[in-house]
Amino acid sequence: MADYDVIVAGAGVSGATAAAMTGKLGKSVLLLDRNSALEPGKKTVWGWVCGDAVAQSHISFVQKNLGNTFSESALGLKVDGVMALSPDLGYKLPFEGEGYSLERPVFAKSLFDEAIKNGAEFRGKFSVEGPLIEDNKVVGVFGKNEKGEEEKIRAKITIDSLGIASLLRRKLPENQYIDKEIDYEDLELTGRFIYKTDGSFGDQRYYDKKNALIHLNQQMAPGGYGWVFPKTGGRVNVGLGVQHKSLEMRNKKLGTNDNLKSLIEKYVKWNPLFKNYQLDNSDKNGEGYWSVSVRRQMEGMVYPGYIGAGDSMASANPLSAGGIGPALIGGIFAGKTAAIAVESGNNGLEGLWNYNVDYVNHYGKSMAGMEVFRIFLQSLTNEDIDYGMKSFITYEEAVEITYGRIPELSLTKKVAKLVKGVGALKAFKNLLWTTQRMKELNGIYADYPKSPGEFPQFKKTVISIIDEAKARMPAGPI
Numbered sequence: 001m002a003d004y005d006v007i008v009a010g011a012g013v014s015g016a017t018a019a020a021m022t023g024k025l026g027k028s029v030l031l032l033d034r035n036s037a038l039e040p041g042k043k044t045v046w047g048w049v050c051g052d053a054v055a056q057s058h059i060s061f062v063q064k065n066l067g068n069t070f071s072e073s074a075l076g077l078k079v080d081g082v083m084a085l086s087p088d089l090g091y092k093l094p095f096e097g098e099g100y101s102l103e104r105p106v107f108a109k110s111l112f113d114e115a116i117k118n119g120a121e122f123r124g125k126f127s128v129e130g131p132l133i134e135d136n137k138v139v140g141v142f143g144k145n146e147k148g149e150e151e152k153i154r155a156k157i158t159i160d161s162l163g164i165a166s167l168l169r170r171k172l173p174e175n176q177y178i179d180k181e182i183d184y185e186d187l188e189l190t191g192r193f194i195y196k197t198d199g200s201f202g203d204q205r206y207y208d209k210k211n212a213l214i215h216l217n218q219q220m221a222p223g224g225y226g227w228v229f230p231k232t233g234g235r236v237n238v239g240l241g242v243q244h245k246s247l248e249m250r251n252k253k254l255g256t257n258d259n260l261k262s263l264i265e266k267y268v269k270w271n272p273l274f275k276n277y278q279l280d281n282s283d284k285n286g287e288g289y290w291s292v293s294v295r296r297q298m299e300g301m302v303y304p305g306y307i308g309a310g311d312s313m314a315s316a317n318p319l320s321a322g323g324i325g326p327a328l329i330g331g332i333f334a335g336k337t338a339a340i341a342v343e344s345g346n347n348g349l350e351g352l353w354n355y356n357v358d359y360v361n362h363y364g365k366s367m368a369g370m371e372v373f374r375i376f377l378q379s380l381t382n383e384d385i386d387y388g389m390k391s392f393i394t395y396e397e398a399v400e401i402t403y404g405r406i407p408e409l410s411l412t413k414k415v416a417k418l419v420k421g422v423g424a425l426k427a428f429k430n431l432l433w434t435t436q437r438m439k440e441l442n443g444i445y446a447d448y449p450k451s452p453g454e455f456p457q458f459k460k461t462v463i464s465i466i467d468e469a470k471a472r473m474p475a476g477p478i
């Protein structure tokens with residue numbers, strides 16, 4: 001006998017959203033988290049570790065489904081967009097459209113309050129340790145309650161919103177849909193600080209009140225990037241992500257021993273914005289480290305009795321590492337799918353499959369292509385990136401790529417003649433190869449399997465293209 005229709009494990013961005021949606025659709029839902037109700041969505045002991053940037057379109061999607069969920073104080077600062085700068089700071093290309101620099105703890109609380117308002121029951125200080133499995137179906141979770149006692153809770157459907165290190169995903173029975181582990185090379189090790197500045201600094205290559213800035217630089221942030229995102233009141237969210245392998249290669253070549261923390265310190269020193277600044281440690285959220293996945297989302301995100309949403313499914317955008325939007329979208333669709341499946345009494349693979357289809361159609365369809373572009377970027381040196389941003393792609397083409405659409409690279413033929421040097425030529429050829437593979441992957445995802453039977457061939461094809469990209473364009477930061 002199930003105790004609830006739905007258990008949502010994890011009350012972060014995706015979990016609170018899923019619980020709010022399930023509750024709105026009239027199903028009984030239990031929301032579990034290891035934090036108390038006073039700190040919803042706090043990821044780790046380090047706080048709500050995030051860059052806090054999210055596109056307007058994702059917020060609108062939530063509002064459309066849940067109503068007016070967010071206060072102004074939750075949304076924070078409105079920004080025009082994200083700008084990626086070349087290593088020599090000579091070129092800027094836009095990334096996604098307008099959005100917000102969120103006040104993350106307030107934002108998380110808004111979603112949590114929405115879930116409670118819609119009838120979700122919350123149990124805090126509950127540590128989820130794994131799924132309850134019966135006859136190859138997830139029938140609930142087990143874990144330790146606030147008294148430290150082992151407890152089992154049963155539900156018709158369990159939504160996994162435990163984040164990247166999810167113990168539910170990692171303890172699923174062996175299956176072809178969801179990878180239990182995320183490859184280390186597909187993770188970005190990230191860290192960030194929230195600093196208070198006087199907000200008057202004027203050089204927009206380093207700080208822009210109206211745009212979130214991304215600094216591409218394979219020496220400063222090997223295999224990743226540094227960021228300076230403006231917040232209200234002259235505060236900034238400054239951080240950096242690296243790929244472990246690229247960092248090792250870079251250290252070896254330069255004879256250095258840098259780690260994530262030392263790289264962030266150097267990045268802050270490098271930026272002239274940080275002359276007079278201090279840590280804003282409100283909510284003890286001023287400094288933190290955590291990982292983000294930059295692979296495509298899991299090819300399949302359901303298992304009998306189980307739906308995964310957000311970081312537990314590696315759903316952050318492989319190019320930008322933006323995971324808030326995908327977590328919101330996953331939460332909405334997971335809540336809807338769970339409610340429909342409870343209604344129909346079909347919580348098996350077939351009953352939940354539509355979640356994959358809806359998610360892929362709405363957002364996930366271009367993520368595998370983005371992953372190939374990320375692999376391409378990680379293979380380039382600073383000189384290649386400088387040259388490429390100047391010569392290979394136009395402003396408009398860059399916008400297309402960041403939305404996952406594939407430009408025709410109209411200037412291709414002309415530019416090819418101009419390409420100078422062996423390195424640049426190789427990079428250019430790889431760019432062409434990359435856009436072809438992106439196109440191919442987008443086509444494959446446009447035809448996402450409508451039922452589990454078609455899945456094995458789909459997955460095989462996707463993985464073969466990703467593997468080919470990794471073999472063709474190995475990391476080469478320096």
Ligand SMILES: Cc1cc2nc3c(=O)[nH]c(=O)nc-3n(C[C@H](O)[C@H](O)[C@H](O)COP(=O)(O)OP(=O)(O)OC[C@H]3O[C@@H](n4cnc5c(N)ncnc54)[C@H](O)[C@@H]3O)c2cc1C
Pocket residue numbers: 009010011012013014015032033034035040041042043044049050051052053054126127128129161162163164166167190191192239288289290291292309310311312316321322323324325327
């Ligand atoms: C440094 C950094 C910068 C980032 N910058 C951005 C950005 O600017 N924009 C963007 O869009 N994305 C960014 N991301 C990614 C984004 O933060 C995540 O994608 C997003 O938080 C995912 O939400 P989620 O709900 O899936 O998981 P989480 O936010 O990780 O929530 C998981 C929840 O589960 C709970 N939990 C975990 N394990 C257990 C357990 N065993 N038992 C009970 N509860 C548990 C946690 O307490 C937490 O409440 C960044 C990430 C990092 C690390």
